[in-house]
Amino acid sequence: MKRAVVVVVLGLAGVAWQDRSAPVERGTLRLHYVQKPIGTERYDIVTTPGDGGLQLTADFDFTDRGGRVQLAATLRTAADLTPVHFSAKGKSYRFVNVDSAIDIAGHIATVRADGGEARVTLPAQFYTVDGYAPFAAQMLMLRYWKQHGRPRVLTTVPGLPSNDVIIEARGRDEATIAGRAVALDRFVVDGVVWGRETLWLDERGSLAAAITRAGGLSFEAVREDLESGLAWFVDRGTRDRIADLEEITRRTPAAHAGTYALLGGTIVDAVRDRAIADGVVVIRDGRIADVGPRGAVTIPSGTQAVDVAGKTIVPGLWDMHTHMTQIEWAPVYLGAGVTTVRDMGNEFEFVAALRDAIVAKRAAGPRLLLAGLIDGGGPNAFGVYYAATPDEAKRVVAKYHDAGFQQIKIYSLITPPIVEAICAEAHRLGMTVTGHIPTGMSIEQAVSAGMDHIAHLPIRGEAGSEEVTRTIGFLRDHKTVMDPTQSWNELLGHAAGAPVTAFQPGIAKIPPPLNRLFSNAGTAGVDAATARSRVERGLRIVNALHAAGVPVVAGTDEGIPGHSVHREIELYVEAGLTPLQALQAATIVPARAMKLDAELGTIERGKRADLVVLDANPLDDIRNIRRVRWTVSDGRMYDAAALWKSVRFQP
Ligand SMILES: [Zn+2]
Numbered sequence: 001m002k003r004a005v006v007v008v009v010l011g012l013a014g015v016a017w018q019d020r021s022a023p024v025e026r027g028t029l030r031l032h033y034v035q036k037p038i039g040t041e042r043y044d045i046v047t048t049p050g051d052g053g054l055q056l057t058a059d060f061d062f063t064d065r066g067g068r069v070q071l072a073a074t075l076r077t078a079a080d081l082t083p084v085h086f087s088a089k090g091k092s093y094r095f096v097n098v099d100s101a102i103d104i105a106g107h108i109a110t111v112r113a114d115g116g117e118a119r120v121t122l123p124a125q126f127y128t129v130d131g132y133a134p135f136a137a138q139m140l141m142l143r144y145w146k147q148h149g150r151p152r153v154l155t156t157v158p159g160l161p162s163n164d165v166i167i168e169a170r171g172r173d174e175a176t177i178a179g180r181a182v183a184l185d186r187f188v189v190d191g192v193v194w195g196r197e198t199l200w201l202d203e204r205g206s207l208a209a210a211i212t213r214a215g216g217l218s219f220e221a222v223r224e225d226l227e228s229g230l231a232w233f234v235d236r237g238t239r240d241r242i243a244d245l246e247e248i249t250r251r252t253p254a255a256h257a258g259t260y261a262l263l264g265g266t267i268v269d270a271v272r273d274r275a276i277a278d279g280v281v282v283i284r285d286g287r288i289a290d291v292g293p294r295g296a297v298t299i300p301s302g303t304q305a306v307d308v309a310g311k312t313i314v315p316g317l318w319d320m321h322t323h324m325t326q327i328e329w330a331p332v333y334l335g336a337g338v339t340t341v342r343d344m345g346n347e348f349e350f351v352a353a354l355r356d357a358i359v360a361k362r363a364a365g366p367r368l369l370l371a372g373l374i375d376g377g378g379p380n381a382f383g384v385y386y387a388a389t390p391d392e393a394k395r396v397v398a399k400y401h402d403a404g405f406q407q408i409k410i411y412s413l414i415t416p417p418i419v420e421a422i423c424a425e426a427h428r429l430g431m432t433v434t435g436h437i438p439t440g441m442s443i444e445q446a447v448s449a450g451m452d453h454i455a456h457l458p459i460r461g462e463a464g465s466e467e468v469t470r471t472i473g474f475l476r477d478h479k480t481v482m483d484p485t486q487s488w489n490e491l492l493g494h495a496a497g498a499p500v501t502a503f504q505p506g507i508a509k510i511p512p513p514l515n516r517l518f519s520n521a522g523t524a525g526v527d528a529a530t531a532r533s534r535v536e537r538g539l540r541i542v543n544a545l546h547a548a549g550v551p552v553v554a555g556t557d558e559g560i561p562g563h564s565v566h567r568e569i570e571l572y573v574e575a576g577l578t579p580l581q582a583l584q585a586a587t588i589v590p591a592r593a594m595k596l597d598a599e600l601g602t603i604e605r606g607k608r609a610d611l612v613v614l615d616a617n618p619l620d621d622i623r624n625i626r627r628v629r630w631t632v633s634d635g636r637m638y639d640a641a642a643l644w645k646s647v648r649f650q651p
Pocket residue numbers: 321322323344557
């Protein structure tokens with residue numbers, strides 16, 4: 001009812017202005033998802049008669065993998081660009097609903113968002129945006145920021161009390177796009193979404209391009225006349241982000257590195273089923289020089305001792321299903337004790353640059369193993385790497401191989417003969433293949449075509465049924481690795497409106513933009529008991545896979561950054577695995593699956609020093625896996641709390 005009133009008022013106002021003022025500015029931005037063109041944002045800005053303010057109207061519209069996403073937004077400002085009204089309705093991404101309206105009178109804002117209404121007192125400087133869309137609202141936010149003394153922190157609504165956006169001017173870029181020299185001012189905006197975005201304004205203050213993330217992957221907007229500059233913007237944005245991560249790394253240095261010894265901790269090495277009490281781990285130049293009970297280990301004289309009495313040391317954790325599309329993941333993962341991740345599809349240029357910065361130790365982050373995404377062709381395809389013929393399959397596999405990717409990730413629209421061609425070429429080059437079971441193929445067909453791993457547990461039916469038992473036997477016989485992403489299913493499948501904290505306490509510690517996103521996630525029309533019974537069906541299959549000897553590896557598909565890794569491990573214990581077996585699913589089992597178990601996955605002499613120092617023992621209670629105090633990544637020991645704080649999480 002309230003909504004209808006707002007629409008009528010704006011509609012009348014719009015008609016009135018159309019008569020008196022032509023648009024002072026209008027623009028069309030081409031929208032891209034992981035560089036694939038998928039839609040447009042069109043905006044008009046007119047001057048408000050009388051008071052010299054502005055009114056922006058924007059239509060944001062794209063289609064991703066067959067799903068239409070539309071958002072309509074209006075922003076009205078005073079002459080000094082201070083917002084007086086903002087409304088946005090629709091979706092900003094496939095599963096992100098937006099329905100917010102803000103009216104401002106003096107320092108009081110009436111905010112209707114997320115199904116509630118609140119009156120909030122605004123600080124002297126503020127702006128109204130609700131996520132990255134429409135980009136034109138962020139453009140006006142930058143103009144406001146420039147006109148109002150460039151404040152260090154700009155509060156944005158909705159999202160109070162503490163949605164603080166940090167804007168930095170990064171200088172002028174000179175580029176040649178479509179044969180034309182353009183001068184663009186580059187800005188970094190941190191906090192409209194979780195993490196940093198890059199926006200470019202031209203000399204008139206018009207938005208030239210923006211790079212952000214949607215649904216966890218990269219999302220690019222480029223003004224239509226600059227469309228051919230997409231690759232230039234991606235490259236410039238990537239370099240900006242890697243430089244940011246290097247800066248975070250400098251500001252969050254390792255507490256210990258080189259040669260030192262962890263003394264007095266309980267060691268769960270993931271080899272034995274019993275812990276070593278009062279243990280010692282000697283670390284030298286990134287490797288475990290020795291490990292064992294205190295009396296059995298010689299500590300070279302002069303070795304710096306780090307007292308970890310009362311703590312528990314476990315191998316560094318793995319996340320076998322991530323999309324590490326922004327630098328903020330790097331400190332988050334280390335803060336969560338995750339020292340190796342497998343990326344399951346990303347922007348090629350960005351993820352390769354991120355990996356290289358971590359390998360070169362210019363940036364701290366988990367080891368990054370890469371699976372290159374390939375989809376079939378057509379309008380509903382995902383990403384920009386396709387294979388519809390065997391020759392295309394060879395070319396795209398070679399491109400990933402040459403860039404050092406370990407795996408190929410098959411996506412849903414690849415046809416059966418092309419799955420076979422991709423797998424044959426990948427195997428020939430020493431790579432393995434993971435991914436989705438393509439549309440129209442069975443698990444058996446996909447594995448017979450050569451897939452080595454499967455993502456997302458695509459097994460229907462009940463554990464113990466004849467059909468499921470046969471499928472599990474087939475997977476065991478083919479040594480197929482499964483990453484079941486049960487924490488993701490739980491997060492998206494939980495009853496909408498039921499609190500996420502009931503199963504994921506980590507949500508209380510994440511930055512406000514992520515918190516709003518996930519607090520609004522969930523499945524409508526499902527009660528808590530039904531949602532839980534769906535999770536339990538999946539967990540019974542996980543348990544049956546594990547019991548049959550199918551390697552189960554912990555993966556999140558992102559979820560609540562860092563915290564979902566812990567939840568995935570907890571869910572395996574709920575499934576019936578012992579705490580040690582669940583820990584192994586996030587350490588040695590993935591190391592074997594990626595053929596890196598000679599180097600990683602357990603706490604043994606000679607392996608890389610990837611370790612987590614916990615405040616309590618996860619074998620006593622698996623939830624202790626959340627209590628990360630220190631993370632040792634390739635021999636460098638980081639304070640977990642400092643890592644979390646470096647990207648605006650609470651430790
Ligand atoms: Zn994924």
